[in-house]
Amino acid sequence: MKTAIVLVIAVLAQAAGNTYLSKGMKELAASTAHGDQSLLWMGLQVLGSPVICFGTLLLIVFFLLFSAALSWEDLSFVLPATSLGYVLNLAFAHHFLNEAVSPTRWFGTALISLGVLLVAKSGSRSVQEALGTTSRVGQ
């Protein structure tokens, strides 16, 4: 249960973070289209954009929760599980950024969801330990 809660929050933070970052970078590109394009100036603008900073903060939250989950759960479980973020990212991009989503992409998200379902059914470490079928990672 702990794993599920942490991973759901992590994936939500990642998808929201990417959406904010994308929104911020697009706004930035639109506002600097005619002006100074030097890398330094772009860097300063990035730091000065609340939308981009908030997006980055959310991605840091994702990384912290991802690392925390890895402190008790298998990598081969956490990694595919967090790929549900792809599905959320696509939904967010479609809903909040009005991006067009091709049938290929929706099909891809369906495959990812199915894959995550299989990985979840393969049992988390805590479930495997309860069943006594896992070997401990050398610590």
Added chain:
Amino acid sequence: MTFLMLLTNILSTSAGDVFITRGMKQVGEISTLRLRTLLGIAVRVLSNVNFLAGVLCMAVSFFSFLTVLSWADMSFVVPITSLAYVVSSFGAKFILKERVNPLRWAGTLLVCVGAALVSLP
């Protein structure tokens, strides 16, 4: 050159995953929400060699990704980099000695193919 940079990206992503997992397992299960304890854990994490190596690998992964994006289309690059899911799972099995059952392999493969499809236009 593009191929080499893609290979660098996939290998550094997977190495980063494996190092970070090993570091976090050494630090031990985080099972508290008390701020003071969490701060102590943060210090232990940030002084863990494996974790730091993982972060370094992630940095290499990030910059190799940016570099290769400047050479090739994103719809070509991202599907290939999703191979990192499979490589990381091999790392989990053979380096971290995790037990990866057939169901988990099947799920990981589906995720890999799905991630590739999602990034096609």
